[in-house]
Amino acid sequence: MTPPVTVHGGRREDPGPSTAARRRTASRRKGRRSGRRTMPYVLLVPALAVLLAALGYPLFRQAVMSFQEYGLAQQFGQPPEWVGVDNYTRLLSDSYLWTVIARSIAFCLLVAATTMVIGTALAVLMTVVSRGVRLALQISLLLAWAMPHLASLTVWQWLFDAQYGIVNWLLTSIGLDGFAGHSWLIEPLSFFIVAGVVVVWMSVPFVAFAVYAGLMQVPVELEEAAAIDGASARARFRLITVPLVKPVLLIVGLLQIIWDLKVFTQIFVLQDAGGVTRETNLIGTYIYRLGLGEGQFGLAAAASWFVLLITVGLSLYYVRVLIRDDEELTR
Secondary structure, three states: OOOOOEEEOOEEEOOOOOHHHHHHHHHHHHHHHHHHHHHHHHHHHHHHHHHHHHHHHHHHHHHHHOOEEOOHHHHOOOOOEEOOOHHHHHHHOOHHHHHHHHHHHHHHHHHHHHHHHHHHHHHHHHHHOOHHHHHHHHHHHHHHHHOOHHHHHHHHHHHOOOOOOHHHHHHHHOOOHHHOOOOOOOOHHHHHHHHHHHHHHHHHHHHHHHHHHHHOOOOHHHHHHHHHOOOOHHHHHHHHHHHHHHHHHHHHHHHHHHHHHOOOHHHHHHHHOOOOHHHHOOHHHHHHHHHHHOOOHHHHHHHHHHHHHHHHHHHHHHHHHHHHHHHHHHO
């Protein structure tokens, strides 16, 4: 019904919408706001369902298997035997596992730190060189990044070959005769030097491009203002550039730690090329050889949970820093 029109002093006044109409309008607005709040979560449901199917079931199956005696007999149909925490007890009492874990953490941290330093340096270099040099550098990084792991490992094995490798030839040509016929893969220390070089070479392009993208977001006006105030290039980089790209550095560093902790292909191929397996195993190759090599899938499943716990432990600091920085930005 149309609300009545009142007349005051010969002037007609419209009292506006009724109370019921205002309530309906407010209810519709509230419903739209509620819909906007819930729509992102609705859109996330398909992605979460795919992740749950792709990751949830394998993790659950792996957790169940870690509490079972699961070997070659079970592969041919024999029911697995439930052994409780025996697999974990055996692993915790195995000194070799702790040696592998310590070796893997040390290798991971050294390689990740080296990768971050070189990748960040190349990213900074791309911001100051000419366009042609920058393009050539980016193409080189892309080629290194796109090369298949096995193909690149074949090249690196040739470079470090004991008899015909170019590395030994270069070292002997500058007077280091002790490297004539030197086998880089037999000794554990030189084995991990070669492995570290290969892993860094394969990882630097990602770090360089990610950090370069972050550097491109730094406002030029801030650096120009600091330069006018007399700040040196090193001071501008330390006080302006680094704080602004810190979130990118933290995320990239976190990813590097995760990837380098579970490195497998490079170590496995170099071991087959001449490395002593027991003295060069990392967590990835240890679990592989424990499961597929020895058929102890229950123990391998339990060991894989150690990898997960170690990864979470090493990543916790970075996650806490990211959350803290995000909270500071939203205040």
